[in-house]
Amino acid sequence: MSAEVSMIHPLGPKTVEDWLAEEQPDDGSRLELIWGYLHMTPPPGGSHQYASFELAVMLRDALRAAERRDLHVLPAVGVRISTPLRTGVIPDISVVAGAISHVNFAAEDVLLAVEVWSPGNSSEERDTKVAAYASARIQNLWIVELPMGKPARFWGYTLGETGYRQEVFADSGETVKAPGPVPVVVDTSQLR
Numbered sequence: 001m002s003a004e005v006s007m008i009h010p011l012g013p014k015t016v017e018d019w020l021a022e023e024q025p026d027d028g029s030r031l032e033l034i035w036g037y038l039h040m041t042p043p044p045g046g047s048h049q050y051a052s053f054e055l056a057v058m059l060r061d062a063l064r065a066a067e068r069r070d071l072h073v074l075p076a077v078g079v080r081i082s083t084p085l086r087t088g089v090i091p092d093i094s095v096v097a098g099a100i101s102h103v104n105f106a107a108e109d110v111l112l113a114v115e116v117w118s119p120g121n122s123s124e125e126r127d128t129k130v131a132a133y134a135s136a137r138i139q140n141l142w143i144v145e146l147p148m149g150k151p152a153r154f155w156g157y158t159l160g161e162t163g164y165r166q167e168v169f170a171d172s173g174e175t176v177k178a179p180g181p182v183p184v185v186v187d188t189s190q191l192r
Helices: 016-021 046-065 123-135
Strands: 030-034 037-041 071-075 078-082 087-089 093-097 104-106 110-117 140-145 153-159 164-170 175-178 184-187
Touching (some): 016 030, 016 078, 030 123, 046 093, 046 110, 046 140, 046 184, 078 123, 087 123, 110 123, 123 164, 164 175
Parallel strands (some): 078 104
Antiparallel strands (some): 030 087, 071 093, 078 087, 093 110, 153 164, 175 184
């Protein structure tokens, strides 16, 4: 998966600081900043939340087993991706290093970003966020796809010189050891 970003249109007027000053919606929707434009995504549904929670527990348990008290699993926190490219996003799950007393986190503190894609996520949104994570040099990326009426699928990526390279793929019911700051066994049957 390549992470090259081509600027087909000019950057929008909003900065990362503008995004941080915005209030997040009360209904669970997520307000993100992509290339200077604010984007609102609807609140995640039950299947999405369930898969995110299960992945967060798998991650937490793996970090504890590895005695990595310096790393923390955080759901749905703001990540300042790029001030020059005016981008800030809210991954479904982040693994961050260091202090967690922040409202949002610098990209260099994020060791793993996890996105759970639902049918409503457009391919443009998906490509843009993956490119943003790569440009911010976030070392590991997990993608879970929840197709309508079908079981979950999982991809684990590690950042290379020119973008993310796929390390693992698991179809429904399969178990893989996913790349990350510590190895994590992901059982896709637990993601429903």
